[in-house]
Amino acid sequence: MDAPRQCCYSGRLFVCSPMDRQRTLIESIHCTGIGLHSGEEVHLSLRPAAAGTGVVFVRTDLARPVEIPAKSKFVVDTALATTLGKGNVRIGTVEHLLATLFALGIDNCRVEIDGPEIPVLDGSATQLVDLVRAGGVRVQTAPRRTLVVRRPITVREGDKQATLLPASRFSIDYTIDFRHPLASEQSLALDIDAATFCREIAPARTFCFKRDIERMQAVGLARGGSLDNAVVVDDFHVLNPGGLRFTDEFVRHKILDVIGDLALLGMPVVGRLIAVKSGHALNQALVRAIATEAAASEIVEARPFSGTWNAEPMLVTA
Ligand SMILES: [Zn+2]
Numbered sequence: 001m002d003a004p005r006q007c008c009y010s011g012r013l014f015v016c017s018p019m020d021r022q023r024t025l026i027e028s029i030h031c032t033g034i035g036l037h038s039g040e041e042v043h044l045s046l047r048p049a050a051a052g053t054g055v056v057f058v059r060t061d062l063a064r065p066v067e068i069p070a071k072s073k074f075v076v077d078t079a080l081a082t083t084l085g086k087g088n089v090r091i092g093t094v095e096h097l098l099a100t101l102f103a104l105g106i107d108n109c110r111v112e113i114d115g116p117e118i119p120v121l122d123g124s125a126t127q128l129v130d131l132v133r134a135g136g137v138r139v140q141t142a143p144r145r146t147l148v149v150r151r152p153i154t155v156r157e158g159d160k161q162a163t164l165l166p167a168s169r170f171s172i173d174y175t176i177d178f179r180h181p182l183a184s185e186q187s188l189a190l191d192i193d194a195a196t197f198c199r200e201i202a203p204a205r206t207f208c209f210k211r212d213i214e215r216m217q218a219v220g221l222a223r224g225g226s227l228d229n230a231v232v233v234d235d236f237h238v239l240n241p242g243g244l245r246f247t248d249e250f251v252r253h254k255i256l257d258v259i260g261d262l263a264l265l266g267m268p269v270v271g272r273l274i275a276v277k278s279g280h281a282l283n284q285a286l287v288r289a290i291a292t293e294a295a296a297s298e299i300v301e302a303r304p305f306s307g308t309w310n311a312e313p314m315l316v317t318a
Pocket of ligand 1: 095096206253256257
């Protein structure tokens with residue numbers, strides 16, 4: 001990709017706004033939960049971070065804390081969840097938290113975790129949204145960098161495909177087909193901003209098929225899974241007593257996952273993602289393709305901010 005260049009957004013793709021400034025949390029926030037795959041209880045803290053830090057995960061349970069930046073080059077596993085690693089240290093199931101920070105515009109955050117996996121909570125991002133809201137959002141003075149798609153970028157694997165197209169905003173058009181009566185072809189197209197994310201995407205829970213649970217548990221996955229933190233379906237029915245939160249909850253959760261995977265670019269994206277049956281592995285292939293197909297995208301940086309910024313607005317308005 002080209003080096004970032006100074007750019008006045010006005011008259012181009014953007015209008016100058018607080019969204020042009022980096023953002024972090026006002027206060028540290030904490031929660032406790034279990035990992036979906038590990039089944040272990042972990043404590044999660046989200047802390048403010050200086051401009052330019054990005055999102056950095058920190059394993060605090062080790063003799064010497066290990067920091068792993070939320071960047072695609074640290075992805076070490078994409079089986080059912082996205083796992084980051086450095087050396088022998090792992091942090092799994094990062095995608096729901098990353099999607100939340102990305103959609104709510106949090107550029108800089110120190111994510112401390114005392115175990116190998118981010119807590120699954122209720123299987124959706126609703127409680128993570130509540131956490132970020134509780135911490136509050138601080139607009140920082142440093143300009144934000146944004147990845148703007150200039151030419152189509154496509155990755156394929158069999159009948160799966162993910163394409164990023166030039167567009168004036170960030171939007172996702174996602175199609176799934178699990179050849180299951182409840183999750184056969186299901187499509188949804190949305191412009192993604194904080195309000196849309198909180199209302200339409202964050203409540204969608206992770207899901208699995210009953211027939212896959214034994215297979216996953218045999219290889220050490222889904223040990224913490226239950227009807228409290230995942231939608232489980234048998235051949236014809238949803239097994240959760242409360243049913244689905246949306247009739248198309250499955251495709252909405254896949255959109256949540258892909259936002260978290262794209263967040264590993266480390267900056268907001270302006271472009272339209274069209275995904276067909278994509279998953280974590282292909283999502284990461286797309287992120288790598290963005291990095292290698294230099295002419296297909298451009299990193300645009302807002303002009304340095306020299307005025308005074310009066311407000312520290314809480315911009316999440318769902
Ligand atoms: Zn997920």
